Amino acid sequence: MESHSPTLLKVENLSKKFLIKKSLLKKEYFKAVDNVSFTLDYNQVLGIVGESGSGKSTIGRLVLKLIQKDSGRIEFKGRDIYSFSRKEEKQFRRETSVVFQDPRTSLNPRLRVRQIVEEPLIVHGFEPEERKERVKKAVIDAGLDETFLDRYPSELSGGQRQRVAIARAVVLQPDLILADEPTSALDVSVQLQIINLIKKLKEEKGISFLFISHDLNVIGMLSDSILVLYRGKIMEKGEAGKILKNPIHPYTKILLASLPPDHPSHRDRLKTIPEVYREEVEGGCVFYSRCPDATDKCKKEPEYKLTDNREVYCHFA
Numbered sequence: 575m576e577s578h579s580p581t582l583l584k585v586e587n588l589s590k591k592f593l594i595k596k597s598l599l600k601k602e603y604f605k606a607v608d609n610v611s612f613t614l615d616y617n618q619v620l621g622i623v624g625e626s627g628s629g630k631s632t633i634g635r636l637v638l639k640l641i642q643k644d645s646g647r648i649e650f651k652g653r654d655i656y657s658f659s660r661k662e663e664k665q666f667r668r669e670t671s672v673v674f675q676d677p678r679t680s681l682n683p684r685l686r687v688r689q690i691v692e693e694p695l696i697v698h699g700f701e702p703e704e705r706k707e708r709v710k711k712a713v714i715d716a717g718l719d720e721t722f723l724d725r726y727p728s729e730l731s732g733g734q735r736q737r738v739a740i741a742r743a744v745v746l747q748p749d750l751i752l753a754d755e756p757t758s759a760l761d762v763s764v765q766l767q768i769i770n771l772i773k774k775l776k777e778e779k780g781i782s783f784l785f786i787s788h789d790l791n792v793i794g795m796l797s798d799s800i801l802v803l804y805r806g807k808i809m810e811k812g813e814a815g816k817i818l819k820n821p822i823h824p825y826t827k828i829l830l831a832s833l834p835p836d837h838p839s840h841r842d843r844l845k846t847i848p849e850v851y852r853e854e855v856e857g858g859c860v861f862y863s864r865c866p867d868a869t870d871k872c873k874k875e876p877e878y879k880l881t882d883n884r885e886v887y888c889h890f891a
């Protein structure tokens with residue numbers, strides 16, 4: 575067997591800003607991703623959690639090179655994804671895929687399931703015989719059966735549609751799948767089925783997932799490691815079990831406390847992320863204005879600290 579480094583994806587100091595206002599004199603930018611670093615090993619799930627607008631999808635899109643980075647480095651299988659040859663680029667497209675939140679809009683309503691799942695195989699030049707085999711296998715791997723092949727998306731339930739999106743994502747046998755809120759549009763019971771399917775694909779096919787969700791509960795169910803994001807910055811990063819049992823960053827604590835009261839990780843009575851406590855301070859901790867534990871020290875930006883095997887962005891970690 576070929577041996578390789580356990581690292582599938584390595585992201586270093588990744589940053590991305592978007593132009594939000596432009597006048598003759600001035601351009602205004604929004605930092606959507608700010609100096610983010612992480613690694614993802616083969617056969618692992620990395621959960622990215624944070625509230626709306628925290629930069630989760632932007633990280634996902636940067637990593638898959640769907641949008642261009644401003645700075646930093648992204649390595650896939652030890653190669654800088656920005657120095658790929660054309661052939662390597664094509665290989666990268668084959669080895670990575672994506673599942674989005676809403677299968678109603680991500681599946682072409684005019685195509686049958688068979689055609690939807692077959693599309694990536696056509697793009698990558700597979701012969702008809704092999705396409706047929708692979709489509710069948712992918713649909714079965716996604717927990718559907720052959721009777722679904724001739725149906726249209728409109729004839730499927732939300733969960734079944736998401737399974738079709740997953741079949742399309744696995745049909746090229748990728749090493750990495752970006753799953754961007756894949757369960758957020760689904761009922762709770764269906765959510766659980768999709769989470770179990772992703773776990774199964776990880777275990778049986780060895781696929782790694784970047785799994786994005788605003789819901790720490792969902793993230794906790796399937797992630798090996800977790801990255802907690804706030805305003806484009808990592809607040810806490812480490813092994814999932816540790817973060818869920820013993821969160822260190824105040825923002826992680828708040829995310830955990832806002833889980834339903836019967837959730838095992840529930841800790842205290844905080845139900846929602848607090849409103850603003852105080853004015854922001856330029857050059858201070860990005861969580862300063864909303865942090866229940868901030869002191870004057872937090873008017874200065876913290877460095878990342880390694881505590882209990884985790885990287886934490888907090889003076890008090």
Ligand SMILES: Nc1ncnc2c1ncn2[C@@H]1O[C@H](COP(=O)(O)OP(=O)(O)OP(=O)(O)O)[C@@H](O)[C@H]1O
Nearest residue numbers: 592593606624625626627628629630631632633788
């Ligand atoms: N193309 C763009 N142009 C301008 N601003 C953008 C663009 N894409 C994202 N942003 C901004 O960057 C920030 C991060 O967006 P992103 O979509 O990554 O957040 P998110 O964590 O995925 O949020 P959500 O949970 O709502 O999906 C947001 O403030 C968003 O408005």
Ligand SMILES: [Mg+2]
Nearest residue numbers: 630631632754
């Ligand atoms: Mg998003």
